[in-house]
Amino acid sequence: MRNDTPVLHVESLVVETTGTSPRTILKGVSFEIHAGETLCLVGESGSGKSVSSLATMGLLPPRSLRATGGRITLDGESLLEASAKRLSALRGSRMAMIFQEPMTALNPVLSVGQQLDEVLACHTQATRAERRTQVLEALEQVHLPDIQRVYQSFPHQLSGGQRQRIMIAMALLLKPRLLIADEPTTALDVTTQHQILALIRELQEKHGTAVLFITHDMGVVVDIADRVCVMNTGEIVEQGPVRELLGAPQEAYTQRLLAAVPSLTPRPTRPVTSQRQVLSVSELEKEYAPPRRLLGFIGKKRAGTRAVDKASFTLQAGRTLGIVGESGSGKSTLARCVMRLIDPTSGTIRVDGNNIAELQQRSLKPHRGRIQMVFQDPYRSLNPRLTIGQSLIEGPMNYGTSRAVAMARAKELLQLVGLPSDAIERFPHQFSGGQRQRIAIARALAMEPDVIVADEAVSALDVSVQAQVLALLDDIQQRLGVAVLFITHDLRVAAQICDDVLVMQRGRIVEYGPAEEVLGNPQDSYTRQLIDAAPGRTWDFAACAPVA
Amino acid sequence: MTTSTPSSAQPQRLSLLHALSRLFRLRARTTTLIAAFLLLMLVVMALMAPFIATHDPTALSPASRLQGMSAEHWLGTDAYGRDLFSRVVYGARVSLSVGLGVAVLTVLIGLPLGLLTGYFRAIDAVVMRVMDGLMAIPAILAAIAIVALTSANLWTLMIAITVPEIPQIVRLIRSQVLATREEAFVEAAVLMSTPTHKILWRHLMPNTFAPLIVQCTYVCAAAILTEATLSFLGVGLSSEIPTWGNIMAEGRTYFQLKPALIFWAGLLLSLCILSINLLGDAARDALDPTMKRKDG
Numbered sequence: 012m013r014n015d016t017p018v019l020h021v022e023s024l025v026v027e028t029t030g031t032s033p034r035t036i037l038k039g040v041s042f043e044i045h046a047g048e049t050l051c052l053v054g055e056s057g058s059g060k061s062v063s064s065l066a067t068m069g070l071l072p073p074r075s076l077r078a079t080g081g082r083i084t085l086d087g088e089s090l091l092e093a094s095a096k097r098l099s100a101l102r103g104s105r106m107a108m109i110f111q112e113p114m115t116a117l118n119p120v121l122s123v124g125q126q127l128d129e130v131l132a133c134h135t136q137a138t139r140a141e142r143r144t145q146v147l148e149a150l151e152q153v154h155l156p157d158i159q160r161v162y163q164s165f166p167h168q169l170s171g172g173q174r175q176r177i178m179i180a181m182a183l184l185l186k187p188r189l190l191i192a193d194e195p196t197t198a199l200d201v202t203t204q205h206q207i208l209a210l211i212r213e214l215q216e217k218h219g220t221a222v223l224f225i226t227h228d229m230g231v232v233v234d235i236a237d238r239v240c241v242m243n244t245g246e247i248v249e250q251g252p253v254r255e256l257l258g259a260p261q262e263a264y265t266q267r268l269l270a271a272v273p274s275l276t277p278r279p280t281r282p283v284t285s286q287r288q289v290l291s292v293s294e295l296e297k298e299y300a301p302p303r304r305l306l307g308f309i310g311k312k313r314a315g316t317r318a319v320d321k322a323s324f325t326l327q328a329g330r331t332l333g334i335v336g337e338s339g340s341g342k343s344t345l346a347r348c349v350m351r352l353i354d355p356t357s358g359t360i361r362v363d364g365n366n367i368a369e370l371q372q373r374s375l376k377p378h379r380g381r382i383q384m385v386f387q388d389p390y391r392s393l394n395p396r397l398t399i400g401q402s403l404i405e406g407p408m409n410y411g412t413s414r415a416v417a418m419a420r421a422k423e424l425l426q427l428v429g430l431p432s433d434a435i436e437r438f439p440h441q442f443s444g445g446q447r448q449r450i451a452i453a454r455a456l457a458m459e460p461d462v463i464v465a466d467e468a469v470s471a472l473d474v475s476v477q478a479q480v481l482a483l484l485d486d487i488q489q490r491l492g493v494a495v496l497f498i499t500h501d502l503r504v505a506a507q508i509c510d511d512v513l514v515m516q517r518g519r520i521v522e523y524g525p526a527e528e529v530l531g532n533p534q535d536s537y538t539r540q541l542i543d544a545a546p547g548r549t550w551d552f553a554a555c556a557p558v559a
Numbered sequence: 560m561t562t563s564t565p566s567s568a569q570p571q572r573l574s575l576l577h578a579l580s581r582l583f584r585l586r587a588r589t590t591t592l593i594a595a596f597l598l599l600m601l602v603v604m605a606l607m608a609p610f611i612a613t614h615d616p617t618a619l620s621p622a623s624r625l626q627g628m629s630a631e632h633w634l635g636t637d638a639y640g641r642d643l644f645s646r647v648v649y650g651a652r653v654s655l656s657v658g659l660g661v662a663v664l665t666v667l668i669g670l671p672l673g674l675l676t677g678y679f680r681a682i683d684a685v686v687m688r689v690m691d692g693l694m695a696i697p698a699i700l701a702a703i704a705i706v707a708l709t710s711a712n713l714w715t716l717m718i719a720i721t722v723p724e725i726p727q728i729v730r731l732i733r734s735q736v737l738a739t740r741e742e743a744f745v746e747a748a749v750l751m752s753t754p755t756h757k758i759l760w761r762h763l764m765p766n767t768f769a770p771l772i773v774q775c776t777y778v779c780a781a782a783i784l785t786e787a788t789l790s791f792l793g794v795g796l797s798s799e800i801p802t803w804g805n806i807m808a809e810g811r812t813y814f815q816l817k818p819a820l821i822f823w824a825g826l827l828l829s830l831c832i833l834s835i836n837l838l839g840d841a842a843r844d845a846l847d848p849t850m851k852r853k854d855g
Contacts, residue, residue: 352746379752386743394744396765402744405761406751451747458751 017043018086018188018221019067019106025080026062026071026245036062036076038245044189049215049222051232051253054242055268055473060225063242064191067223068108069098086188104134106189107182111197113174117166123177124162130184149180153210172203176210183214190215191223196231200337200500205544208234227473229272230503230547233257241265258555271478272552273503275545277526281510285328288364289461289494290349290382293323295358295368297341297348318344320518322358324511328461329488331495333509333526335502335541341518342498346466349496350384351375363461380410383455387467389447393439399425399450400435406458417457424453427490428483445476449483456487464496469504481508502545506530514538594837601831605651614642616649616801625817634823637806638813646801647823653802654783654831657717661782662775664721665728670771672725673732674759678740683733690726698723702785703794711796720785724778731774735767769846776839780832787828803828 026037037059044050052060065071066078069090083090085106090098102108110116118126127146131137137145150158153176166174175195182190192211196204212235215222224235232239232253239257240250241264249262260266297319318341326332336342348355351367360368362381370378386392393402403424404417412420422432428449439447448468455463465484469477485508488495499505505512505526512529514522514537522535533539542548551558604611613633620640627635634643676683693701698720705719739745740763748758789795790804798805803824810820 350750352749376752379750382750384747384750386747388743392743392747394748394762394766397761405748405753409752409754454747454751 016087017045019044019223020084021063021067021081022083023081024063024066024078024083026059026066026076027079029075029077033079036245037066039081040242040245040247041081042240042247042250044221044223046188046221047215047219049212049224049235049237051236051239052223052225052242053227053229053232053239055227055475057244058242059245060242061193064108064193064223064225067189068102068106068191069093069095070108100134103130103187104185105187106191107185107187108191108193109175109178109182109195111194113171113178113198114166116178117174119166121165122162123164123166123169127177127181127184130181134185145184146180149184150177152183152214153177153180155180170203171199172207175199175203175207179207179210179214183218183220186218187220189221189223191225193225194227195224197226197228201502201546202337202540202544204231204546205234208546211235228546229257229269229474229552230545230550233547233550241268254557257550257552260555267475269552269555271475272547273478273481273501273507274551274553275503275506275530275542275548276551277506277509277530280525280527281330283327283330285492287328288325289328289362290326290496291361292325292349293359293361295319295322295345295348295360296356297344297353298356317518319348319355322515322520324513324520324523326462326494326496328494329492330510331488331497331508333505333512334496334498334515335500335505335512336515337500337541339517340515342515343466344518345515346384346464346496346498350382350464380406380458381460382462382464383458383460385448385451385455385463385465385468388471389444389451392451393447393454395439397438398435399437399439399442402439402450403435403454403457406454410458421453421457424456425450427456427487428453429479443476445472445480448472448480452480452483452487456491456493460493462494462496464498466498467500468497470499470501477504484508502530502542514541588841590837591841594834594841597830597834598838601651601827601834602655604648605655608649608652612642612645612648614645616641616645617799618642625813627817628819635817635819637809637820643806643820643823646806647803647827649801650803650806650824651827651831653713653796653800654786654828656713657720657786658779658783658831658835660713660717661720661724662779664717665724665778666771666775668721669725669728670732670764670767673729673767674736674764676729677733677736678755678759678763686729687733690729693723694726696723698781698785699788699792702789703792706789706794711794713796716786716789716795717782719789720782724781728771728774728778731770732767735770736763739763739766773839773843773846776835776842780835780839783828783835784832 020043022041023039024037024041025035025039027033027035040059040063042050052063054060062071062076067083067090071077078091085101090101093101117123124146127149128142131142131145147158147162150161155161155173155176161169161173169177196207199207208231211222214220226232236253238251239253241248241256241262243264248264249256249260256265257269260269296317299316299318301315322345324332334342334345344353347353349360355368358368359366362378365378367375367378400418400421403421404414407417407420408414422435425432425434430446430449434442439450442450469480472480481504484495487493497505497508509526511524512526513520514529514535516537522529522533522538529538530542533542549558618641620636622640623632623636624638624640625636626632629635632642632644634647637643637646672686676686701723702719705722706715709715745758745762748762786795786802787804787807790802791808793808795804796802798809806824807821810824814821
């Protein structure tokens with residue numbers, strides 16, 4: 012199936028920032044892709060993987076980045092020298108791209124059919140009727156249900172997975188030689204991701220397209236790649252066939268990267284150290300009232316949305332409970348109810364034995380300190396205008412600690428989370444995402460809580476940073492005996508940090524038990540489906556070998 | 560690893576101190592420099608008016624009425640024989656103090672109202688309906704009505720111009736607060752039992768400053784224009800006080816005979832508003848990274 016001439020050949024590509032003191036973003040990157048082959052560019056944020064793909068498409072932002080050296084050839088045609096007009100003709104017809112967020116890549120005011128039709132109208136001479144048949148065929152190829160209806164639909168009427176299918180249909184409409192996929196499944200749930208990856212594979216085999224697939228997720232690499240390029244700070248560290256590279260990584264960086272990927276095998280159960288129940292939730296419900304309509308009093312009363320339906324669980328001191336589910340499963344709503352950031356409809360939340368479910372905001376104050384939260388987005392969880400110290404002492408000072416004592420404690424906490432104590436004078440923007448998440452953990456600890464609720468606290472971080480933050484959480488738990496309620500969509504992370512796991516689907520708890528049992532021997536069909544869809548589950552990263 | 564942010568595109572969100580220091584490092588674009596220079600000249604002229612003016616701006620001299628330019632009267636005299644140059648110079652005082660005063664007053668009233676409406680739903684429901692009502696009345700008409708109800712001195716004039724400007728500021732602050740209060744750091748503060756007034760003061764208010772500074776420049780320019788309009792319509796300060804609006808109102812009768820009566824006051828008024836608006840645009844570009852990228 013492989014020809015000798017590659018479809019895409021990138022040779023010592025150098026990309027620099029424009030301006031008076033240019034910085035080199037890509038330092039001589041070389042790779043090639045043959046027809047019918049998938050090359051994965053994998054790396055952490057800032058490694059230059061997206062810049063490589065944008066340079067290939069001729070889409071580098073002209074005011075900030077430019078290619079200053081090297082060659083990019085597509086089927087023998089040099090792209091760096093091509094005119095803007097020629098590049099635009101090539102995009103779509105010979106090379107196509109799919110993006111991370113399909114909603115922003117589709118025009119919200121045109122129907123899906125019109126947008127696909129436009130691609131054909133621009134690049135071919137086909138008549139309206141021919142175009143329609145071709146578009147419907149393309150929609151059928153990406154396995155969309157009820158294609159006549161989808162043709163008429165607007166992007167917001169489709170789900171994220173369906174929109175990504177549309178993007179794939181659009182990209183493959185003109186049968187391009189090269190498909191560039193930039194993190195196409197990152198915004199999707201695991202089960203949808205699984206289907207989209209299978210779809211890309213299937214269509215590639217059918218058409219012999221060369222695929223340049225960009226991802227940060229090693230699991231996805233296992234599932235889709237033929238060959239892999241590992242990138243770090245603008246350079247290709249290592250490249251080779253996927254099995255060889257994952258099985259015997261040569262470079263230290265690759266080894267570190269692979270070692271940081273959490274394993275799907277749950278960690279051995281830890282002995283129960285304390286019987287003290289710090290958090291117990293029973294029959295918790297959150298129902299959102301139906302939207303009131305102008306003439307809503309006429310006719311039947313509509314049912315509201317149950318975001319959380321009769322959730323019950325308990326958490327002992329020093330233990331970690333994982334809440335796992337896909338987007339919309341109600342896991343975040345449950346956490347926010349427990350924190351009393353939103354008011355539950357019914358049920359009880361006992362923190363250290365006291366029911367806080369129905370307390371007024373004012374009477375909540377004595378209990379607030381017992382349970383603290385670490386948020387998902389490290390860039391939004393610290394006030395950009397306060398120094399780290401000011402952020403850390405705010406909580407204790409609200410409870411009457413003097414400024415000097417709180418400051419001294421803040422310095423200790425910064426050391427505990429592995430940051431230099433001079434960090435206390437600095438502002439959040441001077442820290443990286445991982446460091447900010449450490450600060451957020453320190454802020455939660457400043458309140459000396461019994462429970463820390465971590466809502467997707469490591470989801471926005473690169474794997475190596477993620478591994479460090481997880482290790483930190485574990486270490487803190489050992490030392491301080493704090494209980495952690497860990498909300499995540501990532502089964503790998505859940506397997507590594509949780510003692511118990513609770514799986515949610517559409518607001519309901521479908522399975523709840525020790526991590527080893529739930530993840531090792533799932534009883535519920537939904538849990539099984541989730542585990543099956545986890546990317547790269549055929550590969551054991553720790554052992555550098557396929558799963559036996 | 561997360562990339563270390565390149566030093567050129569560094570802090571996206573700034574502390575107030577950063578924002579201010581950044582304002583002073585405005586990109587030295589020619590238009591910004593010219594605008595800043597013009598405005599500085601006008602301010603100096605207003606402050607030093609007694610030293611710059613050649614005559615008492617209110618001294619009548621019927622004998623030398625409607626004269627042309629001369630060494631004695633640099634810009635000539637008006638219908639009552641008053642020195643036009645001195646009147647135009649003194650006119651800057653009223654215009655600039657009205658501009659500055661209104662800007663300060665709108666912030667003093669609009670900022671707290673905006674913070675409260677953004678944070679408390681109950682207050683929002685009431686205050687915003689009042690604001691909607693205010694916005695339904697044309698600014699000039701509202702100002703005329705307020706001046707008509709009271710006597711026209713500098714304070715009532717400023718209040719009359721401030722009231723119609725308040726809804727804009729309230730809406731701006733409110734929208735900022737609505738966006739910021741969803742941020743995780745505000746929720747974190749709630750979870751740490753930070754009292755509400757502290758959340759408003761420490762977490763929400765500082766994050767409204769950047770757009771507020773920009774909006775203030777526009778309010779300032781609009782106030783100067785409104786004051787001139789009110790004076791021109793004869794409902795502003797009493798006609799013997801030299802303001803650019805009054806000068807133009809009186810000059811109107813003799814305009815065809817002597818265009819200079821309107822020309823100089825009009826020119827300074829336009830230049831003043833133009834330079835304030837240009838500075839506002841420059842402030843917006845400096846404080847908003849996305850806008851700056853667009854115009855390169």
